[in-house]
Amino acid sequence: MDKKLDAIFAALADPTRRAILAMLLEDDMAVTDVAAPFAMSLAAISKHLGILSDAGLIARDRRGRVIWCKLEPDGLRAASVWMQGFGQMDVMDLDAFEAFLETGDALADQEGLENQSP
Amino acid sequence: MDKKLDAIFAALADPTRRAILAMLLEDDMAVTDVAAPFAMSLAAISKHLGILSDAGLIARDRRGRVIWCKLEPDGLRAASVWMQGFGQMDVMDLDAFEAFLETGDALADQEGLENQSP
DNA sequence: GCAATCGTCAACCATTTGGTTGAATATAAT
DNA sequence: ATTATATTCAACCAAATGGTTGACGATTGC
Numbered sequence: 444m445d446k447k448l449d450a451i452f453a454a455l456a457d458p459t460r461r462a463i464l465a466m467l468l469e470d471d472m473a474v475t476d477v478a479a480p481f482a483m484s485l486a487a488i489s490k491h492l493g494i495l496s497d498a499g500l501i502a503r504d505r506r507g508r509v510i511w512c513k514l515e516p517d518g519l520r521a522a523s524v525w526m527q528g529f530g531q532m533d534v535m536d537l538d539a540f541e542a543f544l545e546t547g548d549a550l551a552d553q554e555g556l557e558n559q560s561p
Numbered sequence: 562m563d564k565k566l567d568a569i570f571a572a573l574a575d576p577t578r579r580a581i582l583a584m585l586l587e588d589d590m591a592v593t594d595v596a597a598p599f600a601m602s603l604a605a606i607s608k609h610l611g612i613l614s615d616a617g618l619i620a621r622d623r624r625g626r627v628i629w630c631k632l633e634p635d636g637l638r639a640a641s642v643w644m645q646g647f648g649q650m651d652v653m654d655l656d657a658f659e660a661f662l663e664t665g666d667a668l669a670d671q672e673g674l675e676n677q678s679p
Numbered sequence: 680g681c682a683a684t685c686g687t688c689a690a691c692c693a694t695t696t697g698g699t700t701g702a703a704t705a706t707a708a709t
Numbered sequence: 710a711t712t713a714t715a716t717t718c719a720a721c722c723a724a725a726t727g728g729t730t731g732a733c734g735a736t737t738g739c
Contacts (some may be wrong), residue, residue, distance in 0.1 A: 446572075452571075456566075456567055461566065461643070486688085486728085486729080489729055490727075491733080505735095508684070508686075508736040509686090525579070554689085604698085604700080605699080623705095625705095625706060625715090628715075671696095
């Protein structure tokens with residue numbers, strides 16, 4: 444139960460992984476496309492995605508030979524709850540965030556990347 | 562500027578350090594008293610405090626031979642700003658948090674520990 | 680069938696991390 | 710002055726982290 448927080452904060456502690464999360468906030472992406480902007484190997488990015496996935500911050504979904512990565516809407520909840528207890532302050536509206544991710548603009552213009560045939 | 566976030570999230574990724582922060586939320590504490598509940602050496606705790614301090618999450622203030630540790634009210638700001646941008650949501654009211662720390666109950670009953678002569 | 684693409688796995692490497700112990704420093708108390 | 714207390718420092722250690730490369734398994738397209 445503490446392990447979850449460990450994993451989340453450790454995942455957030457790396458700038459590459461934070462950048463990946465920021466990219467996924469705008470669009471679901473294939474692993475190769477996630478890796479493209481970074482000056483490191485695909486295998487390294489694959490490891491980062493594994494860490495983000497283990498922390499519950501993203502999910503990976505295989506479609507054909509392409510694996511699509513997307514944000515896990517509930518992923519930040521544990522961290523937010525801890526921060527809430529820490530600061531005794533208003534924390535974020537995670538339910539609104541989930542709604543935002545699932546129905547909102549973030550995932551709307553996915554055709555910016557190549558289309559996979561359904 | 563990214564390094565700051567690295568340091569903050571890395572600091573939060575360790576359960577001992579999160580526990581220390583939770584303790585300091587209730588009271589300013591001397592290093593020895595911080596270390597007391599943990600099953601590790603004082604030197605190890607001293608290192609953890611150094612990491613928290615480098616991350617800007619706590620401040621250490623020497624008074625006599627005792628070093629008092631207290632939360633740095635502004636310490637979580639960068640992390641909160643990042644999360645805010647990430648989720649596009651309210652994260653926390655840090656100004657209220659600062660007010661809470663500086664004038665509120667948290668630091669009020671410090672006489673629970675031994676008094677240092679002024 | 681055969682070749683190209685997508686992604687992971689395994690082995691390796693250097694660096695960082697989280698802990699230990701023992702010595703060193705600074706202040707306080709007797 | 711001596712002794713005790715509070716804390717850090719330095720050297721060391723095992724394990725984890727972040728990266729590399731090359732081989733591998735799946736899937737697609739010709």
